[in-house]
Every structure is written in structure tokens, then in C-alpha cells.
Amino acid sequence: MSMRHDSQHAPETETDVPDTSGEHARAHGGSAQQLTQHVGNTGHGEHHDDGHAGHGDHVEQFRRLFWIMLALAVPVVGFSDMFADLVGYQLPEVAWVAWVPPVLGTVIYFWGGSPFLTLSLIHI
Numbered sequence: 001m002s003m004r005h006d007s008q009h010a011p012e013t014e015t016d017v018p019d020t021s022g023e024h025a026r027a028h029g030g031s032a033q034q035l036t037q038h039v040g041n042t043g044h045g046e047h048h049d050d051g052h053a054g055h056g057d058h059v060e061q062f063r064r065l066f067w068i069m070l071a072l073a074v075p076v077v078g079f080s081d082m083f084a085d086l087v088g089y090q091l092p093e094v095a096w097v098a099w100v101p102p103v104l105g106t107v108i109y110f111w112g113g114s115p116f117l118t119l120s121l122i123h124i
Contacts, residue, residue, distance in 0.1 A: 062115070069112040076101045076108065 077083050079100040084091050091097050110117070 065112060065115075069108050072104050072108050072112075076104045 079091060079097055081091065081098075
């Protein structure tokens with residue numbers, strides 16, 4: 001009588017516990033079939049081509065996105081009329097200056113907020 005070693009012990013890490021709620025698969029845009037297949041999956045080593053590649057570098061992705069958004073926020077604040085008045089400098093008198101904060105602010109909202117906007121759509 002031979003038992004597998006992993007069936008003798010309780011799961012040691014969170015990744016060893018099956019996701020019976022399906023939240024993990026839905027968060028990655030999984031279909032109903034993929035969701036069903038994913039519920040019985042106890043680890044990520046078996047499926048590298050299912051859209052789970054790069055799963056461990058979310059922190060690095062968020063860090064990179066933060067620095068990009070910070071760089072885009074500097075001209076938004078710098079070209080703001082209110083900030084210029086507060087600090088005491090004059091903005092150039094050209095038409096495009098007024099468009100810098102709203103255009104870059106929109107880019108920051110949709111690009112920088114895309115991880116959160118995508119997850120919010122899943123929960124609606």
C-alpha cells in the first residue's frame with residue numbers, strides 16, 4: 001500500500017490550497033470551462049500557457065507602474081493653474097498648456113488605474 005506523500009499532510013502554503021471559489025480564475029478572465037478546470041488545480045506549475053505566466057511579478061509590475069504614473073503626474077501638477085498660483089509662477093501663454101493636466105490626468109487614470117478598473121468590472 002503506497003500513499004502519495006502530498007496526500008498525507010495538510011497543504012503547507014496558500015498556493016497548495018485549491019481555489020474552490022473560482023475568484024482566482026475569474027480575476028484572470030477565465031471562462032467557465034477554465035474556471036472548472038482551475039478549481040481542482042492545486043498549484044501553478046502545471047499550466048504555464050494559460051495566461052498565468054509572470055504570476056509572481058505583480059509587485060514588480062505595480063512598482064514599475066507607480067514610477068511611470070509618478071513621472072506623468074509631475075507635468076500634471078506643474079502645468080496646473082492652481083499650483084502655479086499657489087507657488088507663485090506664471091504658466092506660458094500658449095493654448096496647449098491648458099490641455100496638459102486633463103490629457104495626462106486621463107492617461108494616469110485609465111493606464112495607472114487599469115489593474116483596479118479591471119478587477120472592479122469583474123465584481124459588478
